[in-house]
Amino acid sequence: MKPTTVLIKNMVCHRCVMAVENILQTESIPFHKVIFGEIHLCDELSNDQKSRLLYHLDKIGFEMIDNQTSGLIEKIKQLVIKRARNEMDSETNKIKLSIYISDIVHHEYTYLSSLFSSVEGRTIENYFIEQRIEKAKELLIYDQLTLSQIAFELEYSSVAHLSTQFKKITGLTPTYFKEIGAGKRKALDTV
Missing domain, CATH: 3.30.70.100 (Alpha-Beta Plaits)
Structure with a gap:
């Protein structure tokens, strides 16, 4: 066994x-x-x-x-999703993303970053931003938090920073997105 x-x-x-x-x-x-x-x-x-x-x-x-490379990429994605969605304890959230990922998967971040980019066609940081924006979309649709509270929840430095990244990724302002609703959300596995 x-x-x-x-x-x-x-x-x-x-x-x-x-x-x-x-x-x-x-x-x-x-x-x-x-x-x-x-x-x-x-x-x-x-x-x-x-x-x-x-x-x-x-x-x-x-x-x-089945292969080690795919497994490593999937592990990185899972860690990034948990971090982007703020599903970790506050101590772990304080650790820099690159250090956190390296410590968990036991590889140098430069190697992981290069591998991820070559397989996924985007950087780990871009994937992290896309995941955070998907979480922001979810919170906007729920309509229970203000934009300031969402920025705080997702650990953005300011509402302006969240709004800038939101518009860069979606092409819409958070306010306009909130008006048009859930039609623009993506399933997490398609991000």
């Missing part, structure tokens, strides 16, 4: 985790835990289990990552 970790692409929310847990339970595949982008199994998958898991994951828009 050898515990193993399987990497999964496109798992970006708690509902994704629940959907994968449901597949594992339905298929009677024993697991320790499921977290963003990872399944921690109790044992290696048999060929039959692997093919059934691949089938069910594909049906809901996920895919198993």
